Amino acid sequence: MSGQPSTGTASLFEDGDERHYSRGAIHDEQRHHLRNVEGYMRKDQHKAMNDMLSEDTKVQIEERYKKDPLYSATMHNNQPSWGARQDAKIQAEEAEMLRKKQEKIDSKAGKKFE
Structure with a gap:
């Protein structure tokens, strides 16, 4: 060798x-x-x-x-707590509401310029 x-x-x-x-x-x-x-x-x-x-x-x-409220638990191979799951659910709902609001604003903005 x-x-x-x-x-x-x-x-x-x-x-x-x-x-x-x-x-x-x-x-x-x-x-x-x-x-x-x-x-x-x-x-x-x-x-x-x-x-x-x-x-x-x-x-x-x-x-x-x-x-991400679920990330800490999942990184340690644990089940997320009930509170963390509720926080994640609320975050998802708020993100969906913001997305819908943004779509309405964008659609209205587009009609103004036509």
């Missing part, structure tokens, strides 16, 4: 992470996070990109915890 991986090249497996990002993806993500990583070495660019994407994931999970 030469100590080299038998699948792919040694450069394919950086720090146990097989993700490779294009320069365009790195550029777009750094603009979103206001962080300049293009000057980093290629290995460090991938690590910085993984860090930025994990930050995005954390933010999305936090937002879901705030907006």
Whole structure:
């Protein structure tokens, strides 16, 4: 054995992470996070990109915890409480009412311009 991986090249497996990002993806993500990583070495660019994407994931999970009353229980493989189910039902009803109101407003706005 030469100590080299038998699948792919040694450069394919950086720090146990097989993700490779294009320069365009790195550029777009750094603009979103206001962080300049293009000057980093290629290995460090991938690590910085993984860090930025994990930050995005954390933010999305936090937002879901705030907006979805059933999410916390289901994430822990538990049955949502009666109160959480009622909150979710009320949220769904309110969203439906807002959607109907918006449809009425949009249809009236469209008739004014005709």
